[in-house]
Amino acid sequence: MNNVFPSQHPLVAHKLTLLRDKNTDPKTFRELIREIATLLTYEATADLPTRPKQVETPLATTQGTEVDDKIGLVPILRAGLGMVEGVWTLMPGAQVWHIGLYRDERTLRPVEYYNKLPVEPTVSLCLVLDPMLATGGSAVATVDILKRWGVRRIKFMGIIGAPEGIALMQEHHPDVPIHLAAIDERLNENGYILPGLGDAGDRQFGTG
Ligand code: PRP
Ligand code: URA
Numbered sequence: 001m002n003n004v005f006p007s008q009h010p011l012v013a014h015k016l017t018l019l020r021d022k023n024t025d026p027k028t029f030r031e032l033i034r035e036i037a038t039l040l041t042y043e044a045t046a047d048l049p050t051r052p053k054q055v056e057t058p059l060a061t062t063q064g065t066e067v068d069d070k071i072g073l074v075p076i077l078r079a080g081l082g083m084v085e086g087v088w089t090l091m092p093g094a095q096v097w098h099i100g101l102y103r104d105e106r107t108l109r110p111v112e113y114y115n116k117l118p119v120e121p122t123v124s125l126c127l128v129l130d131p132m133l134a135t136g137g138s139a140v141a142t143v144d145i146l147k148r149w150g151v152r153r154i155k156f157m158g159i160i161g162a163p164e165g166i167a168l169m170q171e172h173h174p175d176v177p178i179h180l181a182a183i184d185e186r187l188n189e190n191g192y193i194l195p196g197l198g199d200a201g202d203r204q205f206g207t208g
Contacts, residue, residue, distance in 0.1 A: 006180050
């Protein structure tokens with residue numbers, strides 16, 4: 001699977017185990033989503049372009065670097081929201097553009113209900129944030145929207161991916177790298193990831 005990067009980091013695996021636990025309460029669940037998002041950001045941004053930047057230390061002038069990208073975070077509502085703070089820990093200047101999609105329970109197809117992108121893209125790289133890549137319908141639809149908006153470079157950052165969702169993304173958007181905490185076994189008959197963690201939106205927001 002080219003372009004798919006499940007984390008190999010022990011801290012990610014440790015935190016993901018706590019996240020999966022059905023006894024983890026919403027407050028801890030939100031903290032874990034934030035922490036895992038921070039760790040995945042470190043991995044997903046390893047190839048960011050940089051430009052030289054001169055800096056004066058108390059002792060001398062030296063050549064440093066700064067990131068040469070305008071980064072946009074695109075959390076897919078609702079569940080992607082919880083990942084934003086985690087990314088902001090490392091990139092506090094990143095813009096955030098929300099896209100609202102929910103999955104129709106019967107067809108499992110994404111239904112768009114919110115999108116307030118300006119006419120012209122304001123960023124050079126978008127990180128799409130959603131903890132769950134299940135059938136892949138929501139991720140594919142979001143990347144479709146961003147490409148129509150004119151963004152050329154897009155990465156998907158999620159927590160758990162199902163093989164079915166990864167395959168759909170690779171079919172429609174093979175140019176989009178996928179960064180995940182883990183790849184799980186499969187979807188069940190209701191489109192939920194097994195073993196997964198249940199409903200990521202409900203567990204963060206205490207609904208359901
Ligand atoms: C969940 C999840 C993804 C989507 C994944 O959202 O956060 O957006 O399902 O499923 P897919 O890969 O099959 O499209 P949901 O529709 O439950 O909405 P919510 O975040 O508002 O709970
Ligand atoms: N959405 C979720 O929140 N969990 C899943 O397992 C699948 C879709």
